[in-house]
Amino acid sequence: MTSERKSIHGQWSTRLMFILAATGSAVGLGNIWKFPYITGENGGGTFVLVYLLCIALIGIPVMMAEIMLGRRGRQSPINTMKTLAEEERRNVNWIWLGRMGMVAGFMILSYYSVIAGWAMSYIFRTASGVFVGATAEGVSSIFADLVSDPEKLLAWHTIFMAMTMIVVARGVKHGLEVAIRFLMPALFALLLLIVGYAMTTGHFMQGVSFMFTPGEISNEGILDAMGHAFFTLSLGMGAIMVYGSYLPKGTSIVQATMFIAAADTIVALLAGLAIFPIVFANGLEPGAGPGLIFKTLPIAFGQMEAGTLIGTTFFILLVFAAWTSAISLIEPAVAWLAENKGMNRLHASVWTGVAAWFVGLGTIFSFNIWSDKTWSIPYLFKDYTLFTTLENLTFNVMLPLGGLFIAIFAAWLMRESSSRDELKTYDWIYRLWRILLRYVTPVAIIIVFLKAISII
Numbered sequence: 001m002t003s004e005r006k007s008i009h010g011q012w013s014t015r016l017m018f019i020l021a022a023t024g025s026a027v028g029l030g031n032i033w034k035f036p037y038i039t040g041e042n043g044g045g046t047f048v049l050v051y052l053l054c055i056a057l058i059g060i061p062v063m064m065a066e067i068m069l070g071r072r073g074r075q076s077p078i079n080t081m082k083t084l085a086e087e088e089r090r091n092v093n094w095i096w097l098g099r100m101g102m103v104a105g106f107m108i109l110s111y112y113s114v115i116a117g118w119a120m121s122y123i124f125r126t127a128s129g130v131f132v133g134a135t136a137e138g139v140s141s142i143f144a145d146l147v148s149d150p151e152k153l154l155a156w157h158t159i160f161m162a163m164t165m166i167v168v169a170r171g172v173k174h175g176l177e178v179a180i181r182f183l184m185p186a187l188f189a190l191l192l193l194i195v196g197y198a199m200t201t202g203h204f205m206q207g208v209s210f211m212f213t214p215g216e217i218s219n220e221g222i223l224d225a226m227g228h229a230f231f232t233l234s235l236g237m238g239a240i241m242v243y244g245s246y247l248p249k250g251t252s253i254v255q256a257t258m259f260i261a262a263a264d265t266i267v268a269l270l271a272g273l274a275i276f277p278i279v280f281a282n283g284l285e286p287g288a289g290p291g292l293i294f295k296t297l298p299i300a301f302g303q304m305e306a307g308t309l310i311g312t313t314f315f316i317l318l319v320f321a322a323w324t325s326a327i328s329l330i331e332p333a334v335a336w337l338a339e340n341k342g343m344n345r346l347h348a349s350v351w352t353g354v355a356a357w358f359v360g361l362g363t364i365f366s367f368n369i370w371s372d373k374t375w376s377i378p379y380l381f382k383d384y385t386l387f388t389t390l391e392n393l394t395f396n397v398m399l400p401l402g403g404l405f406i407a408i409f410a411a412w413l414m415r416e417s418s419s420r421d422e423l424k425t426y427d428w429i430y431r432l433w434r435i436l437l438r439y440v441t442p443v444a445i446i447i448v449f450l451k452a453i454s455i456i
């Protein structure tokens, strides 16, 4: 295979464009909403450590593999896996890796959009000034009012999904650049500002020690940390693969990956450093669950100098970050519909978006009218609502499983000459990558899985 394949969906105009888009995909609600709340639920310290280890030993090698497979196959993940399996003379069933990813992305989008809707409604809530001088109880009850109102949630969910469909319909390459080049650094700067505020609460060190002092962790906590490493880097379902399929040949996959992983991790750690001191200064519970940032950050905005302006801007930027992530969740499905079903991008995005919107209703109702509809499966989970089921199924099962198979395909089944040709890096980096992906990644994923279901 010497002649290079071309993507029918076009290419990124520059190398920077890919890095921006992939960073835009990685940095999102996962970093600012999810990381603090699952760190809190899992008791801090050790969780953060395991998460960092998973980023380094699993996330980074898998990301390189995903980008590489995408760029070599140059199609939607489903067709990329089909083409590469044929080219490497492997079983055609590898196509299922692409299929599972497409379904996972779709499921994630269904609830991602609901949470992004919360952030959107907080733009207006913060701007209205209700948080000025508000107490921790006041802020918590404002959050409780929002999630108990299905109509409000539905309206925001609908708006966010429509925004996502519009960008995807136009092709992810247009309009992303400005959004990411300027808004992402702005988000970063505001986070720093909030961390600055957190330092004045008198509980900053308590927050730091909660995040970095090792303590207890359960097996499920370890699974959460691993699942989160996939989630936050957008791995395991083909989002980064499809972005890789638009990547021009000469770009260094290794450098791009290191940048994306570093940026993503720094944003998550900053979010934690912003939130935990506020949690402790106000006597809140670190394990407050998915509402954590909405119950803590507004307190800071209510007390800071120019807090209303800062807070409003913060939530606007958070919505942008969520938006640039959400589009990567349906891009694999849209690319596939365009390739195989002859749909144009507009139709493909509308179909996928509307379907994900519909599934999202289940998440909305999980916080109110269906909040008592829960189920349990012994050893696997207990009292899950529809939302927690979707959330855990995707990030604790589907993404790591996707990552496991990507690792097996890229490091065991693909010829060394193929992967060397794509990665084009120093020999020692290549070898290290292959060793990690052959041995460390799969073994770690399997052990964590088995532990979580109490088999070992």
Ligand code: TRP
Pocket (backbone or CB within 6 Å): 025, 026, 027, 028, 029, 030, 031, 105, 108, 230, 231, 232, 233, 234, 235, 236, 237, 239, 325, 326, 328, 329, 399
């Ligand atoms: N990484 C994004 C975040 O942290 C979410 C996301 C976008 C994602 N694309 C993905 C997660 C693909 C898993 C797979 O918010």
